[in-house]
Amino acid sequence: MTRVAAIDCGTNSVRLLIADISGERLTDVERRMEIVRLGQDVDRTGRLAPEALERTFGAMRGYAKLIRKHAAPDGGPAGTxxxxxxxxxxxxxxxxxENRADFVSGVREIFGVEPEVVSGAEEAGLSFTGATRGLADVTAAEGPYLVVDIGGxxxxxxxGSAGRTAGGAGAAEGVVRGAMSVDIGCVRLTERHLGTAGDPPSREAVQAAIADIEAAMDRxxxxxxxxxARTLVGLAGSVTTVAGIALGLPAYDPALIHHSRISAERVHEVSARLLRMTHAERAAIPVMHPGRVDVIGAGALILDRIVGRYGLSEVVVSEHDILDGIAWSLA
Known part of the structure; x- marks a missing residue:
């Protein structure tokens, strides 16, 4: 058995997974998430804001304490x-x-390791591994899979089709047939179109966001x-939140959301409903994380356009994603 720690720092959240890996089994020891909005205004300024960096580093310092708590106490530099x-x-x-060096140096100081600013292709491969490893065994879902990770x-x-991971790159060996990362995350589209277009956003703003999504899918x-693809697998907070709403859950429950199947019709209904709601109405939804209230409309819209464009009947929702792919790459 190997105990590993994986940290995924995205545009909207920073997450930690400490897991024990034995053979083909990954068992959670700790799984945490904090909304830090690292990508605040990056689309406009091209720089990480000082306050966004401090929020992120604050969350990471807490994660470093958890890693030390669960690690073998066999010495090493203080704080590592x-x-x-x-x-x-x-x-x-x-x-x-432009100032990503500030992020790199801060992470190095906190964790004692060099952070990896991965390419879009590497990110896609890690997400694919995390989402599909063991998927067919529990859902009987048919490949090839289209894995969609909607980030900030x-x-x-x-x-691709499920298989074993290939070393540090995190992609599945001989499995991935194509991968691409495009700039249509929920934070980015909110800042570009929906966030300043009324409450709820105007029809014109929604149409502008749709145009961006469709252009990205063209690429x-x-x-x-x-x-x-024969099965769509959806990852990350926008997708799991849509699933929780579609299932009518009284509170966010990862066990009920993981590997749930949400029909295309329900995805469309939830997306349309969210885009008609005010900020206060979205905040009152039982499964809604406070850090997703202002960006969930854009995230749901991305999922809805993907399902509709490719004529898929449903989305299989996975709580396992890039974070699990990072952990598998360490095994």
Whole structure:
């Protein structure tokens, strides 16, 4: 058995997974998430805001304490996690930022390891591995899979079939047939179109967001065989929140959301409903995390356009994603 620590720092949230890996089984020790909005205004300024960096580093300092708590106490530099492999992966917002060196140095100080600002293709491969490893065993879902990871700054599209991971890259060996990352995340589209267009947003703002999504999917289809997929697997907070709403849950419950199947009709209904709601009405939804209230409309809209464009009957929702892919890459 190997104990590992995976940290995923995205545009909207920073997450931690400490897990024990034995053979083909991954068992959670700790799984945490905090909304830090690292990508605040990156689309407009091209830089990580000082206050966004401090929010992120604050969350990471708490994660470092948890890693030390669960690691073997066998010595090492003060403040450095010891006794388990640690990998810190940063994605869209950090890729785009002129001052990403500030982020890198801060993470190095907190965790004692060099963070990896991964490419869109690497991000897609890690997400695919995390979402599909063991998927067919529990859902009987048919491949090829289209795995869609809707993040804050970008959305990853990956088509392939499940298999074992291939070393540190995190992609499944001989499995991924095509992958692409495009800049249509829920935070980015909210800042571009929906966030300043009324409450709820105007029809014109929604149509502008749709145009961005459709243009991005046009690019995806030139590189990724999305129409070959037989099962859509949806990842990340926008998708799991839509699933919780569609299921009518009285509170967010990962066990009920994981591997749930949400029909295309329900996805469309939930997306349309969210875009008609005010901020206060969205905040009152039982499964809604406070950090997603202002961006969930854009995230749901992205999912709805993907389902509709490719004629898919449903989305299989996964609570396992890039974070689990990072952990598998350390095994």
């Amino acid at each position: 996690p010891v006794g388990m492999p640690v990998r810190v992966v940063a994605t869209s917002a950090t890729r785009d930022a 700054g970008s959305t990853e599209f990956v088509v 995806v289809e030139t590189e990724v065989p999305v129409r070959d």
